[in-house]
Amino acid sequence: MNGFREELEGLRQQGLFRSLRVVGGPQAGRVLLDGREVLLLCSNNYLGLADHPALKEASIRAVERYGVSSGASRLVSGTMELHDALEKRLAAFKGTESALVFNSGYAANTGIIPALVGKGDVIFSDRLNHASIVDGALLSRARFVRYPHNDMAALGRLLAETDVAGRRLIVTDGVFSMDGDLAPLAELAALRRKYGALLMVDDAHGTGVLGPTGRGSAELCGVPGEVDIQMGTLGKGLGSCGAYVAGSRELVELLVNRARSFIFSTALPPAVLAASLAALDLVDSPAGANLRCRLARNSELFRNSLRDAGFDTMGSETQIVPLFVGDAEPTMEFSRRLLAEGFFVQGIRPPTVPAGSCRLRCTLMATHGENDLERAVAAIGRVGRELGVV
Numbered sequence: 001m002n003g004f005r006e007e008l009e010g011l012r013q014q015g016l017f018r019s020l021r022v023v024g025g026p027q028a029g030r031v032l033l034d035g036r037e038v039l040l041l042c043s044n045n046y047l048g049l050a051d052h053p054a055l056k057e058a059s060i061r062a063v064e065r066y067g068v069s070s071g072a073s074r075l076v077s078g079t080m081e082l083h084d085a086l087e088k089r090l091a092a093f094k095g096t097e098s099a100l101v102f103n104s105g106y107a108a109n110t111g112i113i114p115a116l117v118g119k120g121d122v123i124f125s126d127r128l129n130h131a132s133i134v135d136g137a138l139l140s141r142a143r144f145v146r147y148p149h150n151d152m153a154a155l156g157r158l159l160a161e162t163d164v165a166g167r168r169l170i171v172t173d174g175v176f177s178m179d180g181d182l183a184p185l186a187e188l189a190a191l192r193r194k195y196g197a198l199l200m201v202d203d204a205h206g207t208g209v210l211g212p213t214g215r216g217s218a219e220l221c222g223v224p225g226e227v228d229i230q231m232g233t234l235g236k237g238l239g240s241c242g243a244y245v246a247g248s249r250e251l252v253e254l255l256v257n258r259a260r261s262f263i264f265s266t267a268l269p270p271a272v273l274a275a276s277l278a279a280l281d282l283v284d285s286p287a288g289a290n291l292r293c294r295l296a297r298n299s300e301l302f303r304n305s306l307r308d309a310g311f312d313t314m315g316s317e318t319q320i321v322p323l324f325v326g327d328a329e330p331t332m333e334f335s336r337r338l339l340a341e342g343f344f345v346q347g348i349r350p351p352t353v354p355a356g357s358c359r360l361r362c363t364l365m366a367t368h369g370e371n372d373l374e375r376a377v378a379a380i381g382r383v384g385r386e387l388g389v390v
């Protein structure tokens with residue numbers, strides 16, 4: 001009658017149908033799936049903080065003191081002390097004048113971009129940027145120019161050729177979420193200077209994880225002072241939920257006044273804010289440095305072993321390690337067979353990635369054991385050979 005069934009059938013026929021799976025227990029290195037323990041190789045809980053005792057305790061204490069809800073949008077019922085504390089802590093962490101918390105990375109990008117650019121402005125966006133950046137750009141009604149992935153010569157040409165009456169905004173993922181490679185931030189910073197553009201970096205996958213002190217991809221590339229709009233998430237490396245933008249006081253004031261996902265949405269609750277504060281303390285502690293080291297070691301071991309086994313890891317340089325397959329059906333078959341062997345790895349298909357570039361997206365955690373990873377590598381190699389991927 002309404003055509004929903006036919007639409008779903010179409011997705012099934014293209015191998016693009018998705019369904020939700022229930023996992024038991026926290027997002028730890030192992031989870032329960034269909035009553036069986038499996039190795040979790042697809043969570044963004046990179047440092048293993050999602051069930052860390054320090055975060056759990058901070059959340060429980062916050063609930064006891066502040067209750068469970070923020071009550072309304074902060075412009076309506078007030079900023080709670082924990083929002084204020086977290087924003088001050090994030091600004092200090094990123095070395096900026098100010099910071100603002102959003103309910104999620106998706107809400108941040110779809111709020112920030114339309115708040116900063118509109119008709120008469122031009123957005124220059126990497127072709128592989130996250131969907132929330134694309135959606136934010138489309139909402140903004142600014143002209144949307146996409147440049148080939150990490151191609152700085154092409155971006156330079158586009159910046160030179162494009163007439164812009166208003167603002168130029170260059171936006172990129174710091175770590176590309178489905179490829180695990182890094183944006184060339186030093187070159188992007190040079191183009192920002194040359195063309196007087198604003199530079200926005202979405203560091204969802206770098207925050208807490210990359211750089212000598214976990215400040216993220218801008219720290220790793222040595223350009224933290226040249227990123228005007230430093231966005232990152234709190235629900236990945238930091239093990240909590242939500243997102244932030246760090247930058248100048250004027251930037252934050254403008255977002256408070258203009259970002260619709262900030263203005264028209266109930267703010268994050270106390271438990272989540274307290275967990276983020278505890279996560280930042282951990283990231284800044286020797287324990288945090290140790291977790292970053294273990295994550296880097298696990299990622300390198302896993303990536304190198306699979307590369308040696310003949311897999312195409314698609315330029316991965318981080319804890320996100322894709323394994324190129326190509327078409328949707330063999331990708332999902334690969335994922336199903338690995339699950340049968342006790343390894344939970346997601347197959348990634350369009351629209352998340354371009355058609356013909358389906359892949360397994362493996363994500364490493366600091367809390368994965370070396371033995372478990374060796375078993376995973378062996379199983380992936382065996383199934384990959386059976387399916388003709390390598």
Ligand code: PMP
Nearest residue numbers: 104105106130132173177204233
């Ligand atoms: N940006 C990037 C690069 C991401 O990978 C993601 C999440 N996958 C987001 C933004 C959205 O963040 P959140 O999950 O907090 O909405």
